[in-house]
Amino acid sequence: xxxxxxxxxxxxxxxxxxxxxxxxxxxxxxxxxxxxxxxxxxxxxxxxxxxxxxxxxxxxxxxxxxxxxxxxxxxxxxxxxxxxxxxxxxxxxxxxxxxxxxxxxxxxxxxxxxxxxxxxxxxxxxxxxxxxxxxxxxxxxxxxxxxxxxxxxxxxxxxxxxxxxxxxxxxxxxxxxxxxxxxxxxxxxxxxxxxxxxxxxxxxxxxxxxxxxxxxxxxxxxxxxxxxxxxxxxxxxxxxxxxxxxxxxxxxx
Amino acid sequence: xxxxxxxxxxxxxxxxxxxxxxxxxxxxxxxxxxxxxxxxxxxxxxxxxxxxxxxxxxxxxxxxxxxxxxxxxxxxxxxxxxxxxxxxxxxxxxxxxxxxxxxxxxxxxxxxxxxxxxxxxxxxxxxxxxxxxxxxxxxxxxxxxxxxxxxxxxxxxxxxxxxxxxxxxxxxxxxxxxxxxxxxxxxxxxxxxxxxxxxxxxxxxxxxxxxxxxxxxxxxxxxxxxxxxxxxxxxxxxxxxxxxxxxxxxxxxxxxxxxxxxxxxxxxxxxxxxxxxxxxxxxxxxxxxxxxxxxxxxxxxxxxxxxxxxxxxxxxxxxxxxxxxxxxxxxxxxxxxxxxxxxxxxxxxxxxxxxxxxxxxxxxxxxxxxxxxxxxxxxxxxxxxxxxxxxxxxxxxxxxxxxxxxxxxxxxxxxxxxxxxxxxxxxxxxxxxxxxxxxxxxx
Numbered sequence: 001x002x003x004x005x006x007x008x009x010x011x012x013x014x015x016x017x018x019x020x021x022x023x024x025x026x027x028x029x030x031x032x033x034x035x036x037x038x039x040x041x042x043x044x045x046x047x048x049x050x051x052x053x054x055x056x057x058x059x060x061x062x063x064x065x066x067x068x069x070x071x072x073x074x075x076x077x078x079x080x081x082x083x084x085x086x087x088x089x090x091x092x093x094x095x096x097x098x099x100x101x102x103x104x105x106x107x108x109x110x111x112x113x114x115x116x117x118x119x120x121x122x123x124x125x126x127x128x129x130x131x132x133x134x135x136x137x138x139x140x141x142x143x144x145x146x147x148x149x150x151x152x153x154x155x156x157x158x159x160x161x162x163x164x165x166x167x168x169x170x171x172x173x174x175x176x177x178x179x180x181x182x183x184x185x186x187x188x189x190x191x192x193x194x195x196x197x198x199x200x201x202x203x204x205x206x207x208x209x210x211x212x213x214x215x216x217x218x219x220x221x222x223x224x225x226x227x228x229x230x231x232x233x234x235x236x237x238x239x240x241x242x243x244x245x246x247x248x249x250x251x252x253x
Numbered sequence: 254x255x256x257x258x259x260x261x262x263x264x265x266x267x268x269x270x271x272x273x274x275x276x277x278x279x280x281x282x283x284x285x286x287x288x289x290x291x292x293x294x295x296x297x298x299x300x301x302x303x304x305x306x307x308x309x310x311x312x313x314x315x316x317x318x319x320x321x322x323x324x325x326x327x328x329x330x331x332x333x334x335x336x337x338x339x340x341x342x343x344x345x346x347x348x349x350x351x352x353x354x355x356x357x358x359x360x361x362x363x364x365x366x367x368x369x370x371x372x373x374x375x376x377x378x379x380x381x382x383x384x385x386x387x388x389x390x391x392x393x394x395x396x397x398x399x400x401x402x403x404x405x406x407x408x409x410x411x412x413x414x415x416x417x418x419x420x421x422x423x424x425x426x427x428x429x430x431x432x433x434x435x436x437x438x439x440x441x442x443x444x445x446x447x448x449x450x451x452x453x454x455x456x457x458x459x460x461x462x463x464x465x466x467x468x469x470x471x472x473x474x475x476x477x478x479x480x481x482x483x484x485x486x487x488x489x490x491x492x493x494x495x496x497x498x499x500x501x502x503x504x505x506x507x508x509x510x511x512x513x514x515x516x517x518x519x520x521x522x523x524x525x526x527x528x529x530x531x532x533x534x535x536x537x538x539x540x541x542x543x544x545x546x547x548x549x550x551x552x553x554x555x556x557x558x559x560x561x562x563x564x565x566x567x568x569x570x571x572x573x574x575x576x577x578x579x580x581x582x583x584x585x586x587x588x589x590x591x592x593x594x595x596x597x598x599x600x601x602x603x604x605x606x607x608x609x610x611x612x613x614x615x616x617x618x619x620x621x622x623x624x625x626x627x628x629x630x631x632x633x634x635x636x637x638x639x640x641x642x643x644x645x646x647x648x649x650x651x652x653x654x655x656x657x658x659x660x661x662x663x664x665x666x667x668x669x670x671x672x673x674x675x676x677x678x679x680x681x682x683x684x685x686x687x688x689x690x691x692x693x694x695x696x
Contacts, residue, residue, distance in 0.1 A: 036613025160608050164565055207613045210638055232450060240641050240650075244634035247652070248609075251601060251631065 008206055010106065015087040018051045018062060019223050024072035027058045027082050027107055034073025036207030041071065044209070044216040047235035050224070059086035067097055074108025074205065079116075084126050087113055091129040098131050101200040103222035105215070107208065111193070111201035112136045112165055132194045133172030133203045137164040139186070146252035147182030147204060149192050154214040156180075159204030161192075167203075176202050182253065185239050199224045211235050211245050259288040259348075260293060284344055286290060286449070291375045292344050301361035303373070303378055304530060307409050308386025308420075309402060310580060311519045312365040313513070315386060315453065318523035319530075319606060320363050320552045326531065331359035343374070361530070371405060375412040381444075382533070383413040384526045386519060388425045405430065413443045416520065416529045421449035421484045448525040449484035450518065451499070486525040488518055498524060500543055507547045510554050515583070530589035565662065565690050572670045572678055576605075578614035584673060585615070590623035594665035597640075598654060598678035599630040605675040609635045616642040624648065626665055630678045631656030654681050662689075 023038050038054060045052040055064045059082050087094070092193060098104065106114045115134035118126040128135075142164045151156040157177055166186035175185070176193025184192035185203070195203035201214070202208065208218050217233060224231035296303050306316045320332045331350060333343045341562050343364055353356045366374055385406050401427040410417045411428055419430040427447075488495035489504060496517055497506050511517060524546060531541035563570045573588065575581040601607050609632055617640055622648035628636045633652045642645050648664070651657035656680050661670070674682055686692050 023570040032410070034613075036610070036639075036642070043642060098318070160610060162608065180285045205610045206608075207610060210613070210642060211635075240634060243650070247632065247634045251607065253607075 003094060008033055008185045011151065014050045017224075017228055019045050019227070020066045021052055021054045021071045022067050023054055023056045023071055024106075024110065025086075025122040026073070028080075029073040034071075034205065034207065035108060037071055037073065037107070040207065040209040040213075041069070041216050041219065043048060044213060044235065045220055047197070048217070048220050048224075048231075049153055049234050050220070052118055055168075059083060063090060063093055068227055069219050070094075070097070070102060070104040070106075072104070072106045072110035072114075075108065080109055080113070083110070084113055084128070085127050087129050088127065094129060094131060100200050101198055101222060101226045102220040103208075104131075104200065105219060106132075106199070106201045107205055108163060108203055111203060112167065113115055113168065114199065114201050115167065115194070116170075117229075118165065126194055132196050133170035134167050134185075134194045135170075136167040136200065139164050139166040141187060143183035143187065145182060145250060146251050147178045147184070147192070148185075148249060149177030149182075149204075150180050151177035154185050154212065155216065156216060156245075157208070157212050157251075158202065158245050159202075159206040159208045159211070161203045162205070163203045167194070170204045172196060181249075211241060213236075213241055213247060259284050259291045273503075273603070282542070282693075284348055288362045291376070293346050295357050296362055296378050297363055299357060299359060301328070301530065301533070302381030304361065304363045304526065305366050305380035305383045305409060306363065306386070306526075307366045307371055307383070307406055309389040309576075310583070311386055311515050312367075315384070315519040315523050316363055316365040317519060318550060319509075319526055320382075321553050322523065322527045322546050322549040323361065323363065323530065325552075326545065327352045328361055331357055331362040333364050341659075349664040354451045357490075363590060371409050375409055380409070380413045382418070382526065382530055383409055384418045384522055385410060385420065385426050385429065386522055387423050389541065391578065394470070407432070410443075414446040414600045415442060415448065415533060418448060418524065418525045418529060420486075421447040421481055422455065427482075444529070446529055447482065447484040447523055448486045449481060451487055451489040452520075458596070472486065484525075485528060486521045488521040491517055499630045500524065503543075505543060505547055508551045508692075510551065515579075515676050520553075524550065528559045562652060563686060563690055563692060565670065565686070568666065568690060569667070570686070570690075572679055572682065573671060573673045575673050581615045581673070583610075585617065585619050588671060590620055591670075592668055593623070594626045594661070594668060594670045595620065595623060596629065596657070596661045596670070596672040596676040597625055597636055598657070598672060598682060599628075599636045600633045600678040600681075601630075601632045601673045602677040605677050612636060612639045615639075617645050620645045627651065627661040628658050629654050633657075636670060643669050650652040654678060655685050658685050 021038065021041060026035070042052045042054060057063060063115045075124070086115050111132070112118045113126070113128045114131045115128045115136055116130045118136045119138065120126070121138040137229070142162070145160065147159055147161045151157050161182055168186060168189070169191070173194040173196045176195055177191070177192035179190050179192050182192075184190060193200060195201070221231040221233070259579065290338070304319065306312050316510055320330045322331050331347070346358060352357070388402050388406065406426070407429045410433055417430065417433055419426040421427055430445050430447065433443065437443060486500060487499040488496060489499045494510065495506065495508050497504055500520060509520065511520060527546050528541045546631060563572070573584050599607060601625060610636065620640070621644055625640060626648050628640070628647050628650045629652060630636070631652060633650050637647050637650045649657070650661055651660055672682060683692050
C-alpha cells in the first residue's frame with residue numbers, strides 16, 4: 001500500500017542540481033508542526049530531482065549567499081518580538097529576494113510579520129516588513145478548526161487554522177484562496193492568506209505542505225526556474241496524500 | 254476474618270486468572286466486588302501510610318525513584334509495580350503481596366495514581382503524602398481538559414492528610430499549592446512543599462511548550478528573573494548524566510543514570526517527596542540524610558510508565574495513551590519496538606483535539622526498523638502520511654477501529670503487541686477488547 005512515487009529512495013547523482021531552503025527562525029517560530037513543512041519540502045525537492053540543502057536562520061544569523069526557497073512558521077508572542085527585531089534588520093534583503101522571484105511560504109506568525117504591522121488588543125504595534133500588503137489586528141474571536149480553500153493555482157488546499165488575528169488585504173496582494181469551509185483571514189472577507197510576487201502568506205498549518213504537494217511543487221518550480229531556467233516535474237502525487245486529503249475534508253470543523 | 258476471606262479469594266482468583274492467561278486486575282475486581290473496604294483497611298494499617306504520585310507525565314519513573322530511595326533507607330515499600338495504576342490494579346497487587354491474614358508486609362505504600370482513576374481511589378483511601386508533578390499541556394489543547402485535570406489533582410491534594418509537594422514551575426499546580434497554604438494557615442496540615450528549577454534553567458527548559466501557563470500567550474511563566482516562592486529542592490544545573498540540586502539552600506552535585514530533562518526535573522520532585530516522608534518519621538524517625546538519598550537516587554535507572562497491560566491470545570498487549578507531542582516522544586523513546594508488533598490509532602474527536610499538527614512535532618524514525626503493522630482511527634491517513642515522511646513501513650491503514658483491531662489481531666499473535674492510541678481511540682479499543690479478553694472496567 002505504500003506509494004513510493006513521491007519519495008526518491010536514492011539520492012540523485014552528485015551532479016544533481018541543488019536547491020537551498022532557508023528555514024526561517026525555527027527556534028522561535030515552530031509551534032504548530034511547522035517542522036513538518038521543512039521535512040515535507042525536503043522530500044519533495046528530492047523527489048523532483050534536486051538535492052535539498054536546509055539552512056536554519058535564527059535571530060542574529062545572516063541569510064546564506066544562495067537562497068532558493070524560504071519557509072517560515074508560527075510562534076508564540078514571546079518569540080514574535082525577538083523575530084520582529086531581526087526581520088527589521090533583514091528587511092531590505094528579503095524585499096530584494098522577493099522582488100527577484102524567490103518563492104516563500106510564511107505561516108501564521110510570520111505571515112503576520114511579512115505584512116505591514118500587527119496591532120495588538122491593547123493598541124501596541126508590532127512592525128512587519130511589508131513584503132505582503134496586509135495588516136493584522138488582534139481580534140476577540142479565535143478562528144480555529146479544519147479549513148478548505150479553493151485556489152486558482154493549487155486546486156483545493158486543505159489545512160487547519162488557529163488564530164485570533166484579523167488580517168485584511170491591501171490592493172498590492174491577492175488572496176491565497178477562497179474559503180469553502182472555515183473562516184480565513186477574518187470572519188468577514190471569505191478569503192484566506194495573501195500573495196505577492198511568489199510569496200505566500202497563510203494561516204494554514206496542519207502542517208500545510210504534506211497534504212498539499214501542489215504548493216510544494218509551486219515553490220520548487222519557481223525556485224528551479226529562477227536558478228536553472230527551467231523546471232520539469234517528475235514526481236507524482238501518492239495515494240497516501242490523496243487519502244489523507246479526503247479524510248481531512250470530511251472531518252468536522 | 255474478612256481480611257482472611259478476601260485475601261484468600263483474591264489469591265484463588267489470581268491463580269485461576271493466571272491459568273487462563275488473564276489480566277492482572279481480575280483478582281482486584283473480584284475482591285473489590287465482595288469487599289469494597291479491603292483496600293482501605295489493608296493500606297490503612299501501614300505505619301507510614303500512602304504516598305500518592307499524580308500528574309500528567311512522568312508518574313511511573315518518579316514513583317520508581319521514590320520507591321528505590323525509600324528502600325535504600327531500609328523501608329519496606331509496597332507499590333503498584335504491575336503498571337496498572339487503576340485502583341483495582343492496586344488491589345490486585347495488594348492481594349498478591351499480602352499474607353493470607355490480609356496483612357501487607359510493608360512500612361509504606363507509594364502509588365502512582367492516574368488522574369482519571371484517582372477519585373475512585375481517594376474515596377477509599379486518603380493519602381498521607383501526595384506529590385503533584387505537572388499538568389502537561391501542549392499549546393493545542395483547547396478543550397478545557399487541562400482545567401479538568403487540574404481540578405482532579407486539586408481534589409487529590411485536598412484529600413491528603415499530612416503533606417503535599419507541588420511543582421513550583423507549573424502555574425496550575427502552584428495555584429493549587431497556594432490555595433492549600435491559605436486554607437491550612439492555622440493547622441499547618443497538610444504541609445506544603447515545592448520543587449522547582451533555578452532561574453538559569455527555567456530559561457532553557459522546554460517550558461514554553463510543556464510547562465507553559467494556562468494561556469499559550471502568557472510568557473510570564475517563562476520569565477527567568479521572576480520571583481518565586483521558596484522550593485525545598487531546586488534543579489540548579491544539568492550536565493552530562495550529572496546534575497546540581499539545591500536542597501534546603503545547599504548545593505549538591507550528583508551523578509544520574511536517568512535520561513531526559515523531564516526525568517531529571519522529576520528527580521527533584523522525588524527528592525522533595527522523600528525528604529517530606531522521612532522528615533515525618535518514616536524510617537525510624539531518622540531525618541533525611543541528604544548524602545544517602547542522593548546516593549540512592551544516582552542508582553535509579555529509567556523506567557517509563559508502562560501502558561496498560563492486557564493479555565490477548567496468550568501474549569501481552571500494551572495500550573499506550575498518547576495525548577501530545579511530548580508524551581508521544583517519550584513513549585517512542587521508552588518502549589523498544591524490536592520484537593513487538595505495533596499499531597497506532599489516531600482519532601481527532603473533540604476530546605482528542607481536532608488539530609493534527611502535533612503529529613509533525615514527533616519524530617517516528619525509531620520505528621523504521623520494525624515498521625508499523627496497522628494504522629487506524631479517524632485520522633489514520635494523516636498518521637500514515639506522517640510515517641511515510643519518516644520512511645516507516647506501514648502494512649495496513651484501516652480507519653475503522655474495530656476492523657483495524659480484528660485485522661491486527663489476525664495478522665499478529667506470535668509475540669507481544671503494542672498499540673499507541675489517542676484518548677477516544679483508547680476508550681473504543683478497550684470496549685472492543687473487552688469482548689475478547691479480560692479488560693478492567695474504568696468506571
